[in-house]
Amino acid sequence: MQSVTTQRHDDVLVIIVNNPPVNALSWHVRQGLKDGVAEALGDASVKAVVIRCDGSTFIAGADITEFTQAPKEPALGDTLDAMETSSKPIIAAIHGTALGGGLETTLCCHYRIAEPSAKLGVPEVKLGLLPGAGGTQRLPRLVGVEAAAAMCAGGDPVPAAKALEMGLVDRLAGEDSLAADAIAFAREMIAKGPRATRDLPVKGDASGIEAIKAANARKWKGFDAPYANLACVEAATRLPFDEGMAFERTEFMKLMMGSQSAAQRHMFFAERQAAKIDGLAKDIQLREIKKVGVIGAGTMGGGISMNFLAKGIPVTIVEMVQENLDRGVGVIRKNYEASAAKGRFTSEQVEAMMGALTPSLSLDDLADCDLVIEAVYESMDVKKEVFGKLDAICKPGAILASNTSYLDVDEIAAATSRPQDVVGMHFFSPANVMKLLEVVRGAKTADDVLSTAMATGKRIGKVAVVAGVCHGFIGNRMLSTRQAPAMQLLLEGATPAQIDKVHTDFGMPMGPFQMSDLAGLDIGWHRDPSKIETIRDALCAADRFGQKNGKGFYDYDAKRVGTESPEALAIIEKFRATSNLPKRDISDQEIIERTLYPMVNEGYKILEEGKAQRASDIDVVWIYGYGWPVYRGGPMFWGALEGEGKIVEALERHGIAVADSLKAKA
Numbered sequence: 001m002q003s004v005t006t007q008r009h010d011d012v013l014v015i016i017v018n019n020p021p022v023n024a025l026s027w028h029v030r031q032g033l034k035d036g037v038a039e040a041l042g043d044a045s046v047k048a049v050v051i052r053c054d055g056s057t058f059i060a061g062a063d064i065t066e067f068t069q070a071p072k073e074p075a076l077g078d079t080l081d082a083m084e085t086s087s088k089p090i091i092a093a094i095h096g097t098a099l100g101g102g103l104e105t106t107l108c109c110h111y112r113i114a115e116p117s118a119k120l121g122v123p124e125v126k127l128g129l130l131p132g133a134g135g136t137q138r139l140p141r142l143v144g145v146e147a148a149a150a151m152c153a154g155g156d157p158v159p160a161a162k163a164l165e166m167g168l169v170d171r172l173a174g175e176d177s178l179a180a181d182a183i184a185f186a187r188e189m190i191a192k193g194p195r196a197t198r199d200l201p202v203k204g205d206a207s208g209i210e211a212i213k214a215a216n217a218r219k220w221k222g223f224d225a226p227y228a229n230l231a232c233v234e235a236a237t238r239l240p241f242d243e244g245m246a247f248e249r250t251e252f253m254k255l256m257m258g259s260q261s262a263a264q265r266h267m268f269f270a271e272r273q274a275a276k277i278d279g280l281a282k283d284i285q286l287r288e289i290k291k292v293g294v295i296g297a298g299t300m301g302g303g304i305s306m307n308f309l310a311k312g313i314p315v316t317i318v319e320m321v322q323e324n325l326d327r328g329v330g331v332i333r334k335n336y337e338a339s340a341a342k343g344r345f346t347s348e349q350v351e352a353m354m355g356a357l358t359p360s361l362s363l364d365d366l367a368d369c370d371l372v373i374e375a376v377y378e379s380m381d382v383k384k385e386v387f388g389k390l391d392a393i394c395k396p397g398a399i400l401a402s403n404t405s406y407l408d409v410d411e412i413a414a415a416t417s418r419p420q421d422v423v424g425m426h427f428f429s430p431a432n433v434m435k436l437l438e439v440v441r442g443a444k445t446a447d448d449v450l451s452t453a454m455a456t457g458k459r460i461g462k463v464a465v466v467a468g469v470c471h472g473f474i475g476n477r478m479l480s481t482r483q484a485p486a487m488q489l490l491l492e493g494a495t496p497a498q499i500d501k502v503h504t505d506f507g508m509p510m511g512p513f514q515m516s517d518l519a520g521l522d523i524g525w526h527r528d529p530s531k532i533e534t535i536r537d538a539l540c541a542a543d544r545f546g547q548k549n550g551k552g553f554y555d556y557d558a559k560r561v562g563t564e565s566p567e568a569l570a571i572i573e574k575f576r577a578t579s580n581l582p583k584r585d586i587s588d589q590e591i592i593e594r595t596l597y598p599m600v601n602e603g604y605k606i607l608e609e610g611k612a613q614r615a616s617d618i619d620v621v622w623i624y625g626y627g628w629p630v631y632r633g634g635p636m637f638w639g640a641l642e643g644e645g646k647i648v649e650a651l652e653r654h655g656i657a658v659a660d661s662l663k664a665k666a
């Protein structure tokens with residue numbers, strides 16, 4: 001199939017790209033564009049050119065799959081130079097999303113016309129890259145330095161109307177008449193002739209760039225690409241175009257050859273791969289989810305409900321006690337109103353979402369729900385009782401899901417007469433914010449139930465990953481292999497702050513002890529202050545429950561900012577002394593080896609047991625469920641980068657049993 005064709009419309013030649021699914025700039029597209037321009041220049045009767053795309057979108061970027069292959073001619077720069085230096089005006093006709101190399105292609109056209117629904121952006125920074133085909137040098141010449149810096153370093157697209165305001169596009173087309181409007185616009189530009197973006201002066205100066213860095217310092221901590229993008233935009237303000245292009249090329253290659261971009265490109269595909277269920281037909285018939293029931297109006301039940309309400313899906317939320325129900329509904333309203341105050345929703349939208357929420361004190365009100373998600377107390381007995389009742393109440397074909405974090409979904413399913421309709425849907429707290437959804441496949445979960453749960457996750461904006469039934473599924477199971485050694489390291493002389501710092505320096509949002517304080521040290525505590533068998537018991541016995549009461553491993557101020565606690569350290573030291581373990585200095589490397597390597601090891605075991613479909617799914621779980629730094633690509637990607645041999649040697653040195661499949665790779 002020809003990925004680029006041309007059509008003659010009197011004096012205008014239209015070059016049409018058709019390279020599904022997103023018209024990526026694969027080598028044959030680059031060749032086709034170059035040939036199209038040559039055809040136009042070689043025909044005196046052609047006065048102007050339009051470049052447009054078939055399919056759902058204008059060119060959405062370079063073909064990322066080509067990055068790991070030997071480069072193929074023509075280079076994108078050659079194709080774009082042929083366009084920009086054309087003696088006849090070339091117009092880009094934009095629909096869908098003109099992204100990355102796609103947007104850079106439009107910048108090497110002389111004028112741009114876009115459908116009102118189109119979006120334009122340079123998301124390369126999200127791949128650990130920068131626009132490597134002149135985007136950082138041409139954008140400042142069209143939209144100005146400040147806007148160019150925000151687009152390149154932030155990576156978010158702008159809607160066509162804003163692009164028009166910014167000078168990124170010159171004209172808006174009708175929603176359904178882009179092809180014709182583009183030809184007419186091209187004719188208009190014949191008299192004006194080509195306007196090469198490279199010849200335009202840079203608008204504005206670099207004075208605002210430092211402020212952008214300061215405003216994003218926290219978000220960009222550990223990332224290379226945002227700063228490289230800003231350096232290139234800044235270079236445009238002081239270098240002639242060709243030197244700016246050389247600067248951009250150098251910076252682009254540094255990123256392309258670095259581990260961060262490899263990791264972020266890995267995650268781009270990993271996230272999309274996670275949506276696929278091996279062995280299932282792609283076109284499996286899904287169950288229709290028009291009405292959802294949520295049991296439990298606590299933190300999780302409320303957060304889960306918010307995901308559906310925000311997508312216009314009505315929710316019946318059930319509690320056992322009016323007071324708890326009222327509190328839960330109140331928290332949902334408060335959260336929405338807080339978002340509205342930040343401009344995320346209008347007050348009408350808040351009312352509409354609240355209007356779609358039906359509070360209830362009776363499970364019977366779930367009878368007509370298509371999907372019911374249970375988010376009650378994490379006790380197998382309680383869950384089995386609830387599912388037994390749901391089995392009697394819910395209509396045939398309703399999907400019955402548990403939000404359990406650890407428990408055996410098969411055992412829950414066995415409490416019903418319809419185990420094929422039971423699945424785990426494990427949301428991560430706060431459920432209305434965290435993107436990860438572990439969809440736990442029971443032994444008897446029907447294929448269409450599994451597929452519907454995955455599709456529902458995507459529909460409410462989650463990144464869904466299939467997990468098998470085991471204690472803690474994928475994420476929490478690996479988390480637990482980190483917590484035990486972290487506690488042991490305290491007994492050997494490390495401090496919570498030292499261990500947490502190793503993790504936050506690594507790029508995690510928080511370390512093991514900061515996480516414990518956030519969750520609450522008293523979760524699962526036996527509540528007997530005289531029974532002190534662990535450091536956690538000792539802290540709870542001293543009423544140190546974590547952030548919730550201002551003191552745990554750390555002391556917290558009113559804003560919940562933690563500082564090292566002399567009292568907690570004394571309690572830990574007192575307990576440590578009973579362990580008869582010599583106190584020693586512990587290196588940061590040892591902390592990495594004993595808290596992060598075991599997670600990689602557990603990931604291998606999870607794969608051996610078939611509890612995850614693929615290693616990249618495990619990476620997705622950790623990035624979207626726990627904030628693992630995306631520039632490290634997830635635990636399994638990072639483990640491979642560390643080197644399986646190095647990990648096996650360290651685990652064995654620390655007396656940790658190594659997964660067979662990991663040992664085999666060493």
Ligand code: T1G
Pocket residue numbers: 021022024057060061062063064065076097099100101102104123124127129130131132133135269272273
């Ligand atoms: N290259 C190769 N494959 C791509 C691709 C790309 N740029 N973009 C998407 N795909 C695949 C994707 O893997 C999936 O495959 C299918 O297309 C549908 O994607 C020189 C260096 C355009 C908004 O970063 O943001 O240009 O799973 O599920 O939800 O300066 O795809 O079906 O086999 O995401 O409708 C810069 C990346 C590249 C844009 C559409 N461009 N893509 O979303 O579909 S670097 C990007 C997207 C670059 C230049 C630099 C989205 C989308 P499969 P999808 P979607």
